[in-house]
Amino acid sequence: MRILHIVTGLAAGGAERQLLLMLRHLPPGYDCEVATLTNPGTVAVALRAEGFTVHDLGMRGNRDLGVLPRLIRLVRAGRYDLVHTHLYRAGLYGRLAARLAGVRAVLATEHSLQAGVIEGRPTTRGVRVLYLAAERLGSATVAVSGQVAGVLADWGVPADRVHLLPNGIEAARYARPAGERAAVRDRLRDELGLPRAAFVVGGVGRLVPGKRFAVLLDALAETRPAGRPEARLLLVGAGPERPVLERQAERLGLADRVHFTGERDDVPELLTAMDVLASPSAEETFGLAVLEGLAAGLPVLHSACPALDDLPPAAAPGALALPSDAAAYAAALAALADRRTAVLPRPPAVAHYDIARIAAELATLYDRLGPAPPRRRADRRSTVRA
Structure with missing residues (x-):
């Protein structure tokens, strides 16, 4: 299964490091690439060092709408089976681009949502309206804790569209x-x-x-x-x-x-x-x-x-x-x-929060949302492009 992960940035934050760990521990059969809208920081370096392709879309700000056609072209060219978005800005642009590019399996992970706050910023009425509109473009949303799932429920996201899948740590x-x-x-x-x-x-x-x-x-x-x-x-x-x-x-x-x-x-x-x-x-x-x-x-x-x-x-x-x-x-x-x-x-x-167990549960969700992974694919990493 070919999967494109779209993330707002790749500095060394909690959500970004979680993405690295998840990709590192996914079972064989998932060919993953990453697209960052902006800031390809230390996590981008680590991903590339482990053999994952990282696409830098060079977004200049929240209202840089020029990123959308670039993202659509990337999704179409990559022929991905599933698109997985991370963080608010990537969720808005990524889910829309995936739909416009013809990808039907679209998953988003909600890493940082609290009552009245998303990623440290107040959730104004406009933010909430945009969030809910984008959420309907996806197939499902992952909540990293019961607290996040509770906020999504309060916002009116149907329970059958929310999957509780916590973050994990590489305990070893x-x-x-x-x-x-x-x-x-x-x-x-x-x-x-x-x-x-x-x-x-x-x-x-x-x-x-x-x-x-x-x-x-x-x-x-x-x-x-x-x-x-x-x-x-x-x-x-x-x-x-x-x-x-x-x-x-x-x-x-x-x-x-x-x-x-x-x-x-x-x-x-x-x-x-x-x-x-x-x-x-x-x-x-x-x-x-x-x-x-x-x-x-x-x-x-x-x-x-x-x-x-x-x-x-x-x-x-x-x-x-x-x-x-x-x-x-x-x-x-x-x-x-x-x-x-x-x-x-x-x-x-x-x-309880061992990353290997969490990654296996994520793979099960991928299989439910998208086509089954090829039986003989042995390496989850994609070839690094020049």
Whole structure:
């Protein structure tokens, strides 16, 4: 089965990394290519390195309608059996282009939809009208959590058009023997300018207001040594909020204790440099960073994680839910700094969200929507074009 994945961009965000993992773990028989409307970033590099074709459509902005005929030509030329879109802008243009190009099997994954917010932006009446119009052009919509499925239902999307298929993690990448983990930890701390003895609080995600990383800076200001190792904050990710956070660090006298890595594709390794992962976002559609922290054996503090809300509490004993305010995080971080522990055992939640199982379920959905995959096709990757 030939499948074209259309995505808004390919920077190292959660949805983009999920696309990479899904393609990496799909069973044989699915010949996938990717089209990015804009920003072919680090995930595009990783996809090409693994042999996947990535088409850059060079879209210049939300209203660059010239991308539509280019996308239609691409879909027609590729003779795809199914088109799978990811993120809002790709969902609008991708579903329309697929229909105009004659592709009947059109699937969309809704990665980031909350009550009143889509991908960090308010869902105005116009956005909602466009979304629902585009949704009707598709065959089905995938919701990555029960929370997302609930919003789709509130918007009036029929339940029989929505399939709950959560995100997944590549659990094996986060597990390391103790000796290897210690070596990676020391190397990365030296590289990042982190003292080896420091108590390192980590945050992973796009640097945007909705992630509320400012809460961690305020908490860090309250977490003073007082007989415990110095606390540092390591923020992994890029985004428009970085200058704001840098100014906040200066104002709080934390400039030498807050470390920004920028966009990175080695998150499993970077987690070894942390003593705790903190996710103060008040709203999430899934909570991928929380699961990554648990897979790496870290204690995790979080304020929103639908992925864990869908499971019994015993599935993630290393995760502690907190209000999204500095006082709560400062108190919890101080307690963890006072009783630093070795790597925690992997909780059941990690196995539940194993990417291999999720990818197999996605393949089953592909088979239901499109033609059956060729029996003798052995390689899911397409030939990289010059």
